[in-house]
Structure formats: C-alpha cells, structure tokens
Amino acid sequence: MDKAANxxxxxxMLTPSSNTVLEPTTAALLAAAPDGADDVSVHVSRFRVTEIALSENALGQFDDGGMLRAAELLADARVDVIAWNGTSAGWLGYERDERLCERITAATGIPACTTVLAYREIFQRxxxxxxxxxxxxxxxxxDRIRANWTEAGFACPAERHLGRRDNFSFAQVSEDTVASLVREVAAEGCDAxxxxxxxxxxxxxAAGLEAELGLPIYDSVAVTLWKCxxxxxxxxxxxxxLGRVFDLPAAFGADPARAR
Structure with a gap:
C-alpha cells in the first residue's frame, strides 16, 4: 500500500449504526489542523448496534461477521487503514479486538486498529x-471495563458512569456534563x-480540560484518530x-516506510 507523499x-472507520458523534467530531478535529487537512479524508461504514449491555442480544451485536462485512465495504474505497472506532473490547476483552484486527487485515489486506487497543498502547507507552x-x-x-483494564495493569480507582443503555442517547449527554464528570474523577487522583x-x-x-486540570484527557474519538x-x-x-494525545509520536503505531 505504498503511496506517493502527495x-x-x-x-x-467502523462505527455503530446509532452513533451520531463520531463522524462530525472526527471531521472537526481534522479540520482544526493549522495547515488544513486536505490530504486526509475519513470514510465510515456502519453495522447494527443500538444498545450497550451485557445481555446476550446486546453482546451479539459485536459479532465479527457484521463488522467484517462493514470492513470489506470500506476496502472498496481503498482506504489506508480500517479502525474499529468503538469500545466494545473494554467489556469483551482485548483479545476480541486483537482477533478482529487480524481478521480485517486477512480479509482486506489493509492495516487495522481499534480504540481499545490504542488506549492500551497509550497507557503502556x-x-x-x-x-x-x-x-x-x-x-x-x-465494572467489566474496570476489571479488564485492572488485569492489564491499568487500575480505575476513580470512575463515573451515567447508567445508560441506549446507544443513541449517549450523544445527548452535553459536553458540559462530560467535562463535569472528568473534573470529578480528576479530583480523586489519577494519571490520566x-x-x-x-x-x-x-x-x-479535552485540550481545555487538560490546561485546567494538568492531566492528559484521552477521549475515545481522538484516541482512534491518533491511532489511524x-x-x-x-x-x-x-x-x-487539540489535546496531548496528538503529541504522542507517530512511531507508536506507524509503518516507518510510510511516514511523512
């Protein structure tokens, strides 16, 4: 997949069907580059996800089959990377995303990454x-996320959650509410x-909160864009x-032959 520098x-990016934040936020982040971002475009494929829970039906939404079909559609656009821009491996386990990346690359020949694996890489590095x-x-x-992350060496002693199940409703939580939750966990003490x-x-x-709190704030949409x-x-x-995550070196996950 070598490409000319210009x-x-x-x-x-793969996204849940009911997600309405990821696309406009990613576009806003890219557009905020001081020199513009005409050299980068984002292309999204969806698969059906409407609720986040530990029930059999809810867990079944993240079956590899639907995700692979969505990834194969993205491959038709000759994208340079395919990211699962979602956090299901937080409660399903890192191995789910590791296997998904392997299967996407085997099926399409395109490098793959995910939000949760990017979080793990950032915390480790x-x-x-x-x-x-x-x-x-x-x-x-x-609780499942906290257990999986703690087992991997990333304790979550300070946490806040809103008790919501309907994936569409997550987007209705205001930025001010999210910022308040961030301030609350930061006040209890954490590294990030x-x-x-x-x-x-x-x-x-994130950038404003980082300046206020003196901590890195790693939002999932930004983390996935960084990894891509x-x-x-x-x-x-x-x-x-736009945030400390973008100050992390590309060498974390880059193919040096394609660096530019």
Whole structure:
C-alpha cells in the first residue's frame, strides 16, 4: 500500500449504526489542523448496534461477521487503514479486538486498529497506571471495563458512569456534563482520564480540560484518530493544540516506510 507523499490519505472507520458523534467530531478535529487537512479524508461504514449491555442480544451485536462485512465495504474505497472506532473490547476483552484486527487485515489486506487497543498502547507507552474512567454505560458494563483494564495493569480507582443503555442517547449527554464528570474523577487522583465511548462529547473539550486540570484527557474519538494517523505514518503533532494525545509520536503505531 505504498503511496506517493502527495497522495491523499483515506482513513476508514467502523462505527455503530446509532452513533451520531463520531463522524462530525472526527471531521472537526481534522479540520482544526493549522495547515488544513486536505490530504486526509475519513470514510465510515456502519453495522447494527443500538444498545450497550451485557445481555446476550446486546453482546451479539459485536459479532465479527457484521463488522467484517462493514470492513470489506470500506476496502472498496481503498482506504489506508480500517479502525474499529468503538469500545466494545473494554467489556469483551482485548483479545476480541486483537482477533478482529487480524481478521480485517486477512480479509482486506489493509492495516487495522481499534480504540481499545490504542488506549492500551497509550497507557503502556506513557506509564499511566491510575486511570480516571468516564463513560455513559450501565454499572455492570463499567465494572467489566474496570476489571479488564485492572488485569492489564491499568487500575480505575476513580470512575463515573451515567447508567445508560441506549446507544443513541449517549450523544445527548452535553459536553458540559462530560467535562463535569472528568473534573470529578480528576479530583480523586489519577494519571490520566479516559472518556470511553465514541458516541460521547469529550474530544473537543479535552485540550481545555487538560490546561485546567494538568492531566492528559484521552477521549475515545481522538484516541482512534491518533491511532489511524500513526498507523498510516502521518504526524499527529499537526493536531497537538487539540489535546496531548496528538503529541504522542507517530512511531507508536506507524509503518516507518510510510511516514511523512
């Protein structure tokens, strides 16, 4: 997939069908680059997800089959990376996303990444061990995320969640509410705050909160965009004014042969 240096880069993203935050937020982040972002475009494929819970039906929404079909449609657009821009591996386990990435690349020949695996990489590389966790999820979902992350070495001693199940409703939580939850977990002490949900409004407030609180604020939409940029070898620091995540070096996940 070698591309000439002046060839536009196409980022492919998989998103839940009921998500209304991811696309406009990603577009806003890209557009905020001081030198513009005409060399980068985002292309999205959806699969059916309407609720987040631990019931059999809810868990079944994240079957690899539907996600792979959506990824194969993205491959028709000749995207340079395919990201699962969602957080289901938070409660299903990292191995689910590891397998998904393998299957996407095997089926399409395109590098794959995910939100949750990007979080793990960031925490490992930055040494963050106490994570303030903010989500819109139900208590049992939140508890599962905390257990999985703690087992991986990232304790979540400070957390807030909103007890919501309907995925569409997550987007109706205001940016001000998200910011208040971030402040609450930061006050309890942590190395970083993670706003975990790609249908929640945290990305565009992150830089201001970081300046206020003196902590990195890692929003899921921004984390996924960072990983996509790093994977294709683009320099994320073009977007450093939007949050500390974009100051992390592309070498975290880049193919050096494609760096530009």
């Amino acid at each position: 060839t536009p880069v196409r980022l492919g 930055t040494g963050a061990r106490r994570i303030g966790l903010v989500t819109p999820y139900l208590t049992d979902v939140q 705050v993670a706003v975990v949900c790609t249908n929640m409004r945290g990305a565009l407030a 940029l790093a994977t294709v070898g683009l320099d994320p620091s073009r977007w450093r004014d």
